[in-house]
Amino acid sequence: MIDIFVCEDNYKQLNEIVSYINNYVLIENLDMELKLATSDPYRILNYLEKNDTEKSLYFLDIGLSSDIDGIELAKKIRKNDFDSKIVFITTHSEMVFLTFKYQIEALDYILKDFPDEIQGKVTRAIDLCNEQFQKKESKSEEYYQIKTGDQLKSVKISDILFFESSPVPHKVIVHLMNGQFEFYNTMKEIESENEKFFRCHKSYVVNVDNVESINRQTRKITMSDGEIIFSSVLGCRTLVKMKNNN
Amino acid sequence: MNAKIMLSEFRLKWVDLFMVFVNVPIVILLTNINQAVSILVSVFLNLFYLFLLTSNVKKSLVLEALIYVINLTADHLSDIILRLSHFNIPYIVSFIMIQALFMPILYLIVRNNKESEFENLVGISKLETSLSVLILIVFGILMTFTEILSGNKLDNLIYNLLILVMASLILLVIHFSRIKDLEKNFDLQKKELQIKNNNRYIHEMEKHYNELRKFRHDYQNTLLSLDEYIRTDDIQGLKKYYNAEIKPISSKMGQEKYKLEDISKVGNKELKSIFFNKLYSAQLEGINVSFESKNEIKNFHTDTLDLAVAMGIILDNAIEETKEQDHGVIQVGIIDVDTEIMIIVQNSVRDNELPVWKMKRAGFSTKGASRGMGLSNLTEIINRNKNLMLETMKVNNNFLQKITIEVGDIKDD
Structure with a gap:
């Protein structure tokens, strides 16, 4: 069961969105329920304090007639309920796309400027939410958690290629299938955090699963995305053994 | 060696092998035949080597001039020291020792310059290039003539060294004053650019402000006409007016200008x-x-x-x-x-x-x-x-x- 919450301070729009949600849930016979539709953000926060929610979907207006806005509300909800899906209802002029995406990791946003598209966007968000929760249940993917400043990032272990030490002390660069970023940690600590991580060189910890090939003469390791890193003599030998055992 | 330090290039490259295995033996061989010729050849070979290293004609010319001057100074110093002290060490040993002394000093100077990161911006001017070529030629001739005409006399050596040091000092002063000048110019240019950028920003803001004023004017008029429609209960007219006048404005608001x-x-x-x-x-x-x-x-x-x-x-x-x-x-x-x-x-x-x-x-x-x-x-x-x-x-x-x-x-x- 997925709980749905709506917070919108314009009653007309609130009712409109609520009716779209109820209709869609009813017609498609989805395992979802509208728990709370309100114009007061604190009612949602109060509800969350008193009740446990397992899976939830929030539709939040950005400009609320309260001392907090939709983004603040979303931040508070996230603290309480890490896996929740959040959809923002906004106007073009209030739109802060990157904030939605990278600070709140919002599922989607609905623009009020195009009244004809609201219904379609609401149903699409419900579908997307369902899909994502189902995907998460079916796959028991292993995640590695990285703390960068304020945020906790979950990275799939299978996406991690290797960690590289930065010239700046205690800073490590993690190389992923689709990018790279820096965070604070030590190579020693990282190696001990997962059995698939192996320190093959003073400045590299590789994810053994993503090692494509090892050249023992040149001591070069080719990763599954084609990037080449170096290994120590001993590291090379151990790595070959580890690969053979797999 | 000095060249490498100047370039702050410490990695070994295959051109270095060329230096060691081609340049050095040729120069040593020639020294036994004729010193003047050997110096000339070594200058050209070094130039070639520097060119391979930097792939920049101007840079290699300037560097070669500097190296040549340093080598000459070292050569003279070691000669003078040997004659004055009557030590019985071979000339080549003292020469290398003095060269080795120069190296850390050079390194420090280059590193300081690198930190300012200014050299890279300025590059090497035509004047500097031609000056270096002039130095190479003048000193080359001076040294060959004094050595050939009057042999390696102590007096000659000291005079030559003095001339060398004086010339170097003059060049250094010119160089630093030029750098200061350039730095001033650079700062000025940066400030000018900043002012230009700010002006562009202000101009853009003014444009927006004017648009806003126009918008406020339109908005007031719109409200007035809405008032009129409502007072006369003309709902049909209101609908028409809304679709024709208000909707387009609202979509215009989202345009990229803002x-x-x-x-x-x-x-x-x-x-x-x-x-x-x-x-x-x-x-x-x-x-x-x-x-x-x-x-x-x-x-x-x-x-x-x-x-x-x-x-x-x-x-x-x-x-x-x-x-x-x-x-x-x-x-x-x-x-x-x-x-x-x-x-x-x-x-x-x-x-x-x-x-x-x-x-x-x-x-x-x-x-x-x-x-x-x-x-x-x-x-x-x-x-x-x-x-x-x-x-x-x-x-x-x-x-x-x-x-x-x-x-x-x-x-x-």
Whole structure:
């Protein structure tokens, strides 16, 4: 069961969105329920304090007639309920796309400027939410958690290629299938955090699963995305053994 | 050896082998035959070697002149010391010892210059090149003649050394005054550019302000006519009026002209200027740009000049990539939370399968090496500032560069 919450301070729009949600849930016979539709953000926060929610979907207006806005509300909800899906209802002029995406990791946003598209966007968000929760249940993917400043990032272990030490002390660069970023940690600590991580060189910890090939003469390791890193003599030998055992 | 230090190039290259195995034996062989010829040949061989190393004619000429002067000084000094002290060490040993003494001094000087990072900007002028060539020729002739005509007499040696030192000093003074001059010019140019940029910003703001004034005027008129429709209960007319007049205005509000207004929330001149100018020029190129910042940000908790340079590099890359797309998009956003400030630049990329590490690698680009240089500068800036962190990602045909500024640490102390 997925709980749905709506917070919108314009009653007309609130009712409109609520009716779209109820209709869609009813017609498609989805395992979802509208728990709370309100114009007061604190009612949602109060509800969350008193009740446990397992899976939830929030539709939040950005400009609320309260001392907090939709983004603040979303931040508070996230603290309480890490896996929740959040959809923002906004106007073009209030739109802060990157904030939605990278600070709140919002599922989607609905623009009020195009009244004809609201219904379609609401149903699409419900579908997307369902899909994502189902995907998460079916796959028991292993995640590695990285703390960068304020945020906790979950990275799939299978996406991690290797960690590289930065010239700046205690800073490590993690190389992923689709990018790279820096965070604070030590190579020693990282190696001990997962059995698939192996320190093959003073400045590299590789994810053994993503090692494509090892050249023992040149001591070069080719990763599954084609990037080449170096290994120590001993590291090379151990790595070959580890690969053979797999 | 000295040449290498000057270039701050410490890695061994195959051209060094050429130096050791071709130049040195030839010069030693020739020394036994005729000193003047050997010096001449060694100068040319060194020049060739330097050219291989730097692939820059001017640079190798200047460097060769410097090396030649240093060698001469060392040669004279060792000669004089030997004669005065009557030590019985071979000439070559003392020569190498003095050379070795010069090396650390040279290294220190070069390193200081490197730190100012000014040399790179200025480059080597024609004047300097021709001066170096002149020095090479004049001293070459002077040395050969004095050596050939009057032999290696002590007096001659001391006079020559004096001339050498004097000439070097004069050249040094000229050089430093020129650098100072250039630095002044450079500062002036930078200030001029800043003023020009600010003017552009003010001009743009004025344009917006005028539009706003017009809008307010229209808005008042609209309200008046609405009032009229409602007073006369003309609902049909109201509907018609709404669809014809009000709806178009509301859709016009979202147009890109207003998408950069959040830049006013950036409370730092350098950054404001770089964001505005880069994004404004991108907009002129037909790229769909946007800038967002929810809060006003006054303190960036880091060296904002460095940050501005870093943002310049990131934005230049984003513009370069998107201007060749039909519907290029660049989105820039600043997100500040309690412990950090994130600056995000996201741009659309053409559909390609290139992994991020290849895109980041220095020199990778069809547009020449300058782009790769930018990225390595970016890495340098990130590493130089302790509380900066860089993230580079490719998600669904979007390229994302994010600089995170940690503010927690600094707030504490």
